[in-house]
Amino acid sequence: MKKFVDPNNTSARPGGEYAQVINKIATDGVCPFCPEHLTKYHKKPVIEREMWVVTDNMYPYKPSKVHRLIIHKEHITHISQVTPHGWHVLMEILTEEVSKNKIVGGSLIMRFGDTKYTGASVSHLHMHIVQSDPDDPTYDKAKGLTMRIG
DSSP states (O other), X not given: OOOOBOGGGGXXXXXXXXXXXXXXXXXXXXXXXXXXXXXXXXXXXEEEOSSEEEEEOSSXXXXXXXXXXXXXXXXOOSGGGSOHHHHHHHHHHHHHHHHHXXXXXXXXXXXXXXXXXXXXXXXXXXXXXXXEOTTSTTOOTTTOSOOOOO
């Protein structure tokens, strides 16, 4: 049986809503980022683009002003599977997202390959666009916005 999600990588929020959703998806045995399943597990509006979909993250890293996901439409897991045209379209999307969301500084995190090394809970190539919120009262200046990697 193919493994589409990694419940081990929900440890930052054990027992919470996110962990429960990932465990349900693992039981269902489907990829939550594939187009035929995305709207079942992801309740935020999805923007269809050529080769990619764009949406807000349902479980944004805290504290963030912006946390968008860009998900490859085809079920692929590794950057080596992205075509040159796919990279070109991704760059166009990134440029538009930064402008549209007025991101003055942020981070791009692409999750690809074995989730044991990426910290991802979903094994489907995707990218996070994140702008932290240093004005949020919960923002820890020493730690900033943190995420699990590996």
